[in-house]
Amino acid sequence: MGTIQVVFMTVLVFFVIVTIHEWGHYFFAKRAGILVREFAIGFGPKLFSVKRGETRYTLRLIPAGGFVRMAGEDPELVEVQPGQTVAVRLKDNLITRIYLDRLDERTGTIRGEVESLDLEHKLQISMLVEGEAETFAVHPQALIIARGKETQIAPIDRHFGSKTLPQRAMALFAGPMMNFILAFVLFAAYIQMAGVTEKVLVNTVQSGMPAEQAQLQSGDVIDSINGEKIGADFNRMIDIIGASAGVPITLKIIRDGAAKQLQITPVADDAGVGKIGVTPKYETRSATVGETITKSASLMKQMTVYIFQSFKMLITGQFKLDDLGGPVRTAEVTSQIAKQGFVQLTSWTALLSLYLGIFNLLPVPALDGSRLLFLGVEAVRRRPLDPNKESMVHFIGFAMLMLLMLVVTYNDILRLVRGE
Known part of the structure; x- marks a missing residue:
């Protein structure tokens, strides 16, 4: 992609995942009869604003999220007083x-x-x-x-708080839900474009390594190792070889349609991991509808586990400040992936959408998860919490999130200036 295309695709990625999230809130709020005053992408000063029907649609300066402002959630800005x-x-x-x-x-x-x-x-x-x-x-x-x-x-029946618990919960959960749906659709699109890997082949053979000594050749299909079928699982091949430093292994390969067995003894690298000196390439085919659905679900599961592992590392202090990234670093990585092509960018956008959905369900004040938690407490108590106290909790949480965003953004900018 050219520079202009990369910039456009980077902006589009952020716009799509944030817009679909806020549209989820908007759609189910309107469906419940709630007055939606504003549908905003970004925070801070308005760059663009237009009103259609009851809702004002705005584009704001800071591209760090968005919001849907519903009647009754915040104090009304204009009041009429007796005597006026x-x-x-x-x-x-x-x-x-x-x-x-x-x-x-x-x-x-x-x-x-x-x-x-x-x-x-x-x-x-x-x-x-x-x-x-x-x-x-x-x-x-x-x-x-x-x-x-x-x-x-906003008559009382148009307020967010006047609706039933299920209606309010759906209006809140719909944002992350739309991100999950988008992630699944994008993973499916990625699988359709990338195809399904059927076989692992040898791409290059490193000079002086065991693979060359055993006369492995580019184009050889790795069928099995020590009798264990490899299929398309190159990672499993790496694990077996890595655990066999100094131990002979048997590779069954397919060359020109004929099966052959080779004996190879992996050598240990500096970390003691076995290596034979090959790089892979893959033979792919188009995915069927069933494979697209199952593999999309599998990718959703794998990436969800990865995201929660990252959260765990953050909580246990295994991340340093330099390991965290804000909007600047995310945009930088997105632009780098955009240069690799549309297929890779589709997969990355799916991951970002999945991350946004999961992150917003965390029980952190100001996020959807925290507000859903308050609704859960209300359901148990059978009466609502003090809206002023709840609003204060969310305000403090939002302020802390903005402060964290400023810190990581400042760190990102310093890193770019230093050329890291």
Whole structure:
């Protein structure tokens, strides 16, 4: 790939795995009837923003994730208070617009002082209009307009917290779930493109090593070692040879369609591991539908185990700061893999999507896993936790995650400057 293609594919990888995650939250929140105020990719200042229907779609400066802002999760940004003078616009006897500023410029409106209001349950406002008390019904999708911004009201039945436990749990779990689905689909696409390995062949033979002395040749098929079939499992071949330093082994090979047996004694390297001096190449074929499904599931399992092993090493202190990578290092590795071709990039994107799904299910404050844990506690207690306390826990967790991201990003930049 050229430089422009590499940059484009790197950005696309991040965009796809984050967007599919947030779309999962968005889709199941909307399905439950929750008002989704914003669908954002990235954090920080807005780079691009457009509103479609009830939701504002934004692209933000810091490409380190995204979020779906649902009504009731955070305090509403705009409030109307009793005693405040407002202007309202009616349609079919329902208030559709509530103006909080520049009242003299609002034509076709009714202006008055708010006596009382309920924009969540009763959906009505009582106002003093020219000295007379009047009560108006409010449209469930009415807009509050202040400082040039429109904020849609959220009746209580549109709040996240008003939904059943299963609906809220699904809206939270749907993000990681979509990452798992994407990972499976991408692993399947990778298997279809890469094919299924059927045989391990000798690629090159190193001069002066046991393989050359035994007259192994490029193109020989490794059929078995000491009677154990190798098939496509080159790693098993390495394990057997590695454990046989100084011990003769019997290789059954296929050369030009004919079977031959060779006796080879691996030599020990500096670490005491047996070597015979060959590199492999593989004979592949197209995968069947069944093989694509089973091998995709197998890759999902293998990579999941690998990810949890990495988490374990992090918890037990086997990782140093330099071993951790933030968005900068991830982008660097992604660009390097993109240069290897679309097939390798597909596999890497699947791994990143799987990692994002698993990471978000960790019981860390501010992540989906922590919020699901709070729902589990609510189910056991049969009553919700204090939303203010829960919000504080998630806020602290988010701040700590952002701090960690800043530290590893700073370390990544220093590493790039040092040319490591």
